[in-house]
Amino acid sequence: MSDQRPMAGRVAMITGASSGIGEAAAHAFADEGAAVVLVARRGERLRALVRKIEDSGGRALAVEGDVTDSGRMREAVEAAVEAYGRLDHAFNNAGYASAGLPLHEIDDDVFRRTMDVNVTGVWNCMRHQIPVMLGQDSGGSIVNTASVAATRATGASAAYVAAKHAVLGMTRAAAADYGTAGIRVNALVVGATRTEMMEEVLAQDAGLEQRFADDSVQKRMAAPSEVAAAALWLCGDGASYVTGAAMPVDGGATAV
Template identity: 40%
Template sequence: MLQGKIALVTGGTSGIGQTTALAIARAGAKVGITGRRAEEGHETVRMIEAAGGEALFIQGDVSREADVERMVGETAARFGRLDVAFNNAGIGAAGGLLADMDADTFDDMFNINVRGVFLSMKHEIRQFLKQGTGGAIVNCSSIQAHVTIAGSGHYPATKHAVEGYTKMAALEYAAQGIRVNAVSPGVIAEGRLGANPLPEEFQKMLRDLHPLGRFGSAQDVADSVIFLMSDKASFITGSSLVVDGGYMAR
């Protein structure tokens, strides 16, 4: 579905990002992978190359504009252009009630989850405009951008912001052939909640919130991202594709 495309995946060193980078390569794209952890990033590249694909790792922090500009620039320089991007880099933190939360945690989460998406889109869109060939961006949101859970801390607010930036960019650059969408996963087995050694009773409670009776997988998210990047989704922009096993239909 992405044959011949050039892709960029932020936060591609583990979990959803790594699985999606591998899936994008299997779908026929060459992939620039970014992240703060060099060892994991180079391992992702090795996995792609072992499967016959081509990839590049660029170490950096999406909250730093110079790093983001370099990530986009090095991907385009290595592969000749940029066609699609998955802005996946993000962090979670322990939840809490609003009156008990601290400002330092707020700064950390908004710097990565919101500033990082803003900066990534800014420089990806600039690259698309320079090329004049359009492009497609998928931002990693969450069902907590739509229906939140009390005590979730700053996380839902960051994902609401991601949805807002997604819609705004989609409107602003549609005329230039640039599509911008989001993917909103439920609880993912390899993610922050699903992968943690939580008490079985809590795990069951979380699973029961998903009518399909299981957590999602990183591959479920990857498949959705690839669809939104592909020409199969050429009339979709400004949308958030919910990948939640029926969570929001309850």
């Protein structure tokens, strides 16, 4: 009997996959039948995640690497094609955030790391993912993780706000570049989400958690699975006429 799940026969690359939104997305895509290529720096956690997915009957491949390394991202895409023959979807989700200090107090190293991971990382992934998708009759779909900080100053650091604005700009430009080639490119405008990275930020300021919750009209933070579900939908056939979009997954934070 053939697999009738929506993502059966498809291949999805997910970065930042060792925890948080990326880990939730790995499970979500695999549960819908996709083979998942999981990329992150923490190799042991990736391999443990692969074992969980395989134990549940899914297909998964771990590629240890940093999105700031263009060569490694090329190798990750090549590994996906070598293992599964194609690349249909990409969820470029790896990110980095730091405490929301005033601009003049942000160290140069923090600024560079913020831009390298959030901006250069997405650039590195798309520039290697897109040529593969261009070579497929079916094209492909890409989702990049942006943030409410891509739309306004949120209290996050100026470096993070600038980086997420850049992600949104790249997303729109790529959507325009490849719209007639069958490649859709969208971004998630993500609100405060309870990930490990967020927990590290919250630990630096006891008042941040309530402030983040209050920013949402639902008065709560998101679960990683809620963001992963949005990425899954944007990659799927139900979003076939959606490209260049900045899709809010923010509990209404950008609505008011």
